[in-house]
Amino acid sequence: MRLFNSTSSPNKSPTYSKLALACLLALSTAAMVGCDKSNPDQTDATNDEKTQAETDAKAKTTADGELPVIEGILTHAPDVPPPIDRDYPAKVVVKMETVEKTMRLADGVEYNFWTFGGQVPGQFMRVREGDEIEFHLSNHPDSKMPHNIDLHAVTGPGGGAASSFTSPGYTSEFNFKALKPGLYVYHCAVAPVGMHIANGMYGLILVEPEEGLSKVDREFYVMQGDFYTKGDYGDKGVQPFDMEKAVKEQADYVLFNGSVGALTGENSLKAKVGETVRLFVGNGGPNLVSSFHVIGEIFDKVNAEGGSVENHNVQTTLIPAGGAAITEFKVDVPGELVMVDHSIFRAFNKGALGIIDVEGPEDAKIYSGKVNESVYLPEGSAAQSLGKTNAPAPVVTAANKQERIKMGESIYASNCAACHQLNGAGIPKAFPPLAKSDYLNKDPKRAIDAILNGLTGKITVNGEEYDSVMPAVALDDEKVANVVTYIINSWDNKGGEITPADVKAARK
Ligand SMILES: [Cu+2]
DSSP, rough: OOOOTTTTTTTTHHHHHHHHHHHHHHHGGGGGBBBBBTTTGGSOOOOHHHHHHHHTTTOOOOOOOOEEEEEEOEETTOOEEEEEEOOOOEEEEEEEEEEEEEEEEETTTEEEEEESSSSSSSSSEEETTTTTTEEEEEEEEOSOOOOOOEEEOOOGGGGTGGOOOOOOGOOEEEEEEEOOOEEEEOOOOOHHHHHHHHHEEEEEEEEEEEEOOOOEEEEEEEEEEEEEESSTOOEEEEEEOHHHHHHHTSSSEEEEETTTTSHHHGGOOOETOOOOOEEEEEEEESSOOEEEEETTEEEEEGGGSSSSSSEESEEEEEOOOEEEEEEEEOOOSSSEEEEESSTTTHHSSSSSSEEEEEEEEOOOOOOOOOOOOOOOOOOOOOOOESSOOOOHHHHHHHOSSHHHHHHHHHHHHHHEEEEEESSSOOTTTTTTOOTTTTTHHHHHHHHHHHHHHHEEEEEEEEEEEEEEEEOOOOHHHHHHHHHHHHHTTTTTOOOOOOOOOHHHHHOO
């Protein structure tokens, strides 16, 4: 469907006032064509030129090809600028600033991000095929690094990188023409390029086709990126970038919109039953390819790789590092739709997870909800092992019980909380509680055993029977000691300390 909202955009008046402002600021009369036609300054244009300009409504260019000047609208994720309401090309002035800034990566974890516009991902730009963009890149005076911008929407060497190299406290300017429609990634390309991207320097620019995009009810901006920290996932404090892990492509975090929880809880995206949703999804990398999927939805339409090819009825779309996709779907039933990278450990263990919260009436024909539940345990269920058992030697060792508890907390968050929950309450019928667990408190060494060897068979915890399987968790002696000390000192458990020597003894 082609649709052009030149008369229906809610943004019409702000766009026009910006246009008027640009006209006031324009220096040459030529650049002012497309502004108020009654402007007396235009009297020096010949009649022929005037007629040309007025009849050539589509192009709205003057005889010498100057375009009307407008100011580009930039938005922070997950917001997207309004649809283009022009049917003619314009000169779009875009002003962006690079800022280095310490921000939240996860709860209790901070990171020194390098950004376009103060957030990760960088601001979303929306222009029209045929537009000429006058790009101003300013590097904040407090920056330690020079930065630049390589826009994949640019046809020309480096995508603008060389012409936009900007030292702290300076502004660079360059121009380009948006020749091809599509959804394009932009990123910093100052050496070491991988480091600038890994620190968050990427974003999206949408070049709408001349005929515009079809009308939808909601548009959102989601961008994935992988992060490499000195500590493990969840380790507290300001985490420095880890170059070695980045080179080895061993990401600690894989995130949508720059932090764990950027699109969950209060930050969830909202939609109503019956609405159409368009996601502009980018992948900044630097390393990982995204298997983008929305749990509980089928994409009605995908512009694969952000280009012009449309695929229909898609479950998971592959988004390369430095690539993008436009996905569209109608939401039919209420509930939480979960955006994930379907390389699924990234979603549940590294942060690549976001929620679209859909409100509205149920439709039991499309989705019934649970109608029955019973226990199913096939024969032969046995303890399995997670990961490798010959884990490398610990880098840090706890000096005392208090440190041990503190270090155990983040080990718990990344290795146990998925099942036993962050508050130790477990999940009824599936995962027993560790909080006030009579099973655990009777003999804390049982926890060491469960971690080292897995746990299977009937156990009773606080009067509830569990007959399930806990996989062995591959942790070294120090980490086992820390996490067990943490759980026995948490949630009203009876306290005590487990040392690496205790764990070593239990291994035999
Ligand atoms: Cu940079």
